[in-house]
Amino acid sequence: MRVYTRNMNDDPCLCTSLRQAALAATQIYDEALEPSGLKITMFRLLRRISEAGQPTISELARIVDLDRSTLGRNLKVLERSGHVQLSGGQDERSKIVSLTAKGRTRFEKALPLWAKAQQTMQARLGDEKAAVYAIQSKLNRKAAQV
Amino acid sequence: MRVYTRNMNDDPCLCTSLRQAALAATQIYDEALEPSGLKITMFRLLRRISEAGQPTISELARIVDLDRSTLGRNLKVLERSGHVQLSGGQDERSKIVSLTAKGRTRFEKALPLWAKAQQTMQARLGDEKAAVYAIQSKLNRKAAQV
DNA sequence: TCATATTACGGGTATATACCCGCATAAGCG
DNA sequence: CGCTTATGCGGGTATATACCCGTAATATGA
Numbered sequence: 553m554r555v556y557t558r559n560m561n562d563d564p565c566l567c568t569s570l571r572q573a574a575l576a577a578t579q580i581y582d583e584a585l586e587p588s589g590l591k592i593t594m595f596r597l598l599r600r601i602s603e604a605g606q607p608t609i610s611e612l613a614r615i616v617d618l619d620r621s622t623l624g625r626n627l628k629v630l631e632r633s634g635h636v637q638l639s640g641g642q643d644e645r646s647k648i649v650s651l652t653a654k655g656r657t658r659f660e661k662a663l664p665l666w667a668k669a670q671q672t673m674q675a676r677l678g679d680e681k682a683a684v685y686a687i688q689s690k691l692n693r694k695a696a697q698v
Numbered sequence: 699m700r701v702y703t704r705n706m707n708d709d710p711c712l713c714t715s716l717r718q719a720a721l722a723a724t725q726i727y728d729e730a731l732e733p734s735g736l737k738i739t740m741f742r743l744l745r746r747i748s749e750a751g752q753p754t755i756s757e758l759a760r761i762v763d764l765d766r767s768t769l770g771r772n773l774k775v776l777e778r779s780g781h782v783q784l785s786g787g788q789d790e791r792s793k794i795v796s797l798t799a800k801g802r803t804r805f806e807k808a809l810p811l812w813a814k815a816q817q818t819m820q821a822r823l824g825d826e827k828a829a830v831y832a833i834q835s836k837l838n839r840k841a842a843q844v
Numbered sequence: 845t846c847a848t849a850t851t852a853c854g855g856g857t858a859t860a861t862a863c864c865c866g867c868a869t870a871a872g873c874g
Numbered sequence: 875c876g877c878t879t880a881t882g883c884g885g886g887t888a889t890a891t892a893c894c895c896g897t898a899a900t901a902t903g904a
Contacts, residue, residue: 565812568742577712680832686829687715687823687826
């Protein structure tokens, strides 16, 4: 007897599902962070810079797993808004990234807002919370640097 | 006795994890689709247009849950490359989106490549596959339109 | 030491995405 | 029928992201 197997082509695209989920999550976090004037992408950068201390652009790019030129452009925005400082270090080629006082203040103001969004997300995801981390680590291009 | 609770602030950002996962997935699919000349985002649009028949831009935007202006710009690219056609319909305001012959051919050529990527993803995700759909549906801004 | 990598960065170009605004058309209602 | 509202679209602007290329500085090895 013939078994009706579900055609693989009917499966929703896993990539598109992930992209949609990421966009929806971004909206949740961006809204929560709105009073701080930061978006989740910029918040993340400030956080990593704050942790890393004085990374060069390339080092930071490796940490956050972004293309160097992408990161460079993002940092330009943060520099213009006075949140980070780009200064030459030892190596004449590289640039040191560091938080300004304003950047640190802004980040600290945003932290509780982020925590709230994180809570909202957890509530929304329920059991699926752990899966998010699992998925990310299974797909991650390099080491898991969240 | 004091219990050392893990500080919530130490949890990796769920949003960032999702964003990273989506980027990594996008790379997998884009590479697989490379011989077709399509990227997963465009492939997805062609697929939805093919299913929807003759949607207007706004209708399609609702289907794929993208901002109308975003979709409009994406369609412009597909129009320039000759994959879709934008023609005026009944309503003098709206525009009908439809696949050209080239668009259909291209889409059909890409389908098996997509299926391969989807398989790769499934293998990579293992048990987490179902979670992807669950997460997407829990976060989805509207109905789940993958 | 000097030629050859390698590394670091910026800029060009392109896609993907969103928000807001303005304009044109259509729909609804007194 | 005409006024008000709603809908549909494009363009402006901005962020987020990647790839490739050119240039400058450093590291490496014959």
